Amino acid sequence: MPEAPEGGDAHEADTTETRDALAERRGLDAPVYAPAEDSGLLAGAAVEHARGVTLEVGTGSGWVADRVRTEGDATRVIGSDVNPHACERAHDRGVEAIRGDLLGPFRDGALDTVLFNPPYLPTDPDNEWDDWQEVALSGGESGRDLIEPFLDDLARALAPDGVALLLVSSLAGFADVVEYAVARGLHAETVAEESYPFETLSILALRHRTDRE
Amino acid sequence: MKESLLDIVCCPLDKHDLDLEVTEREAGEDGEITAGTLTCTDCGETYPIEDGIPNLLPPDMRE
Numbered sequence: 001m002p003e004a005p006e007g008g009d010a011h012e013a014d015t016t017e018t019r020d021a022l023a024e025r026r027g028l029d030a031p032v033y034a035p036a037e038d039s040g041l042l043a044g045a046a047v048e049h050a051r052g053v054t055l056e057v058g059t060g061s062g063w064v065a066d067r068v069r070t071e072g073d074a075t076r077v078i079g080s081d082v083n084p085h086a087c088e089r090a091h092d093r094g095v096e097a098i099r100g101d102l103l104g105p106f107r108d109g110a111l112d113t114v115l116f117n118p119p120y121l122p123t124d125p126d127n128e129w130d131d132w133q134e135v136a137l138s139g140g141e142s143g144r145d146l147i148e149p150f151l152d153d154l155a156r157a158l159a160p161d162g163v164a165l166l167l168v169s170s171l172a173g174f175a176d177v178v179e180y181a182v183a184r185g186l187h188a189e190t191v192a193e194e195s196y197p198f199e200t201l202s203i204l205a206l207r208h209r210t211d212r213e
Numbered sequence: 214m215k216e217s218l219l220d221i222v223c224c225p226l227d228k229h230d231l232d233l234e235v236t237e238r239e240a241g242e243d244g245e246i247t248a249g250t251l252t253c254t255d256c257g258e259t260y261p262i263e264d265g266i267p268n269l270l271p272p273d274m275r276e
Contacts, residue, residue, distance in 0.1 A: 100225065101225065106222060
């Protein structure tokens with residue numbers, strides 16, 4: 001007999017204990033953005049378009065990055081986040097994780113594909129929650145507090161023939177985001193779109209603008 | 214983290230190269246670096262690697 005029943009029970013108890021201890025140590029119940037409709041829309045476009053070295057900025061649970069890693073044609077998929085709990089979750093999923101702020105820790109031209117589902121909910125500055133959940137959702141008063149610094153640095157980090165897929169909600173002002181990107185030398189094209197009762201979500205493909213345009 | 218990540222990341226402050234010092238690595242030729250330090254070759258700022266995850270936040274954004 002390979003294992004006595006008591007042995008099996010003890011093993012099970014140990015496993016539960018280990019899992020609970022791990023959950024406590026790693027803060028697995030800590031707020032990390034859970035995949036939603038916007039994640040599904042981004043993942044679908046990313047699986048289709050991602051090539052080469054692919055970075056998901058603000059990867060959260062790592063769900064989108066993991067789908068690209070397992071279903072897409074990228075050669076390497078990295079996830080970054082400011083939230084340490086998110087980095088651990090993504091890493092546990094098998095995604096290479098980096099704790100960092102937007103594109104700050106990436107070399108010039110190093111990224112063939114960049115994916116970003118930014119925090120975009122417009123929020124009242126007097127009524128913010130000051131926790132990781134807020135960091136994952138709030139886009140400041142305009143909804144563009146993270147989108148604009150991301151676009152400021154994108155042309156630097158993006159490879160010459162690279163593409164960034166940015167999820168844009170109508171709540172953050174679609175036309176404002178496009179105008180801001182174009183003013184930073186980028187070409188913007190909508191590659192996917194879905195409408196919901198309170199917002200329209202678009203996936204904007206951003207590339208370096210060529211001299212011909 | 215994998216050592217080859219050094220081709221992709223840089224110092225978030227001045228975008229210079231990072232030097233890797235490994236203190237713990239998983240077994241095998243391509244073993245993941247689980248603990249160590251990344252040091253900017255220009256400004257000397259250091260960034261820790263803990264549980265396989267490099268923390269490349271600028272110093273003023275760390276808790």
